[in-house]
Amino acid sequence: MKITPLGDRVMVKPLVDLKEVKKGGIIIPDTAKEKPMEGEVIAIGKGRVNETTGERIAPEVKKGDKVLYGKYSGTEITVDHVEYLILREADILAIL
Numbered sequence: 001m002k003i004t005p006l007g008d009r010v011m012v013k014p015l016v017d018l019k020e021v022k023k024g025g026i027i028i029p030d031t032a033k034e035k036p037m038e039g040e041v042i043a044i045g046k047g048r049v050n051e052t053t054g055e056r057i058a059p060e061v062k063k064g065d066k067v068l069y070g071k072y073s074g075t076e077i078t079v080d081h082v083e084y085l086i087l088r089e090a091d092i093l094a095i096l
Contacts (some may be wrong), residue, residue: 006046008089010061012039041065059089063091
């Protein structure tokens with residue numbers, strides 16, 4: 001299935017840290033883990049529209065960029081058993 005975000009929204013695939021066992025052998029359950037705040041841009045919208053002039057402002061990120069985003073930003077979706085996050089470009093803090 002192909003998904004294209006609208007406006008200034010960006011579709012990000014969170015980068016999952018594979019370290020599940022900490023020192024001492026304690027296993028942390030999924031419900032207690034912190035959400036990743038790093039991800040790869042999978043798809044982007046056409047950009048937001050300037051309310052004054054009506055011109056479209058192109059997004060600063062591009063497909064394939066690794067980005068840092070806010071901890072509780074966006075909406076989680078699952079497509080073909082893969083989790084993604086759709087968030088506004090303003091929620092992206094930096095390009096790594």
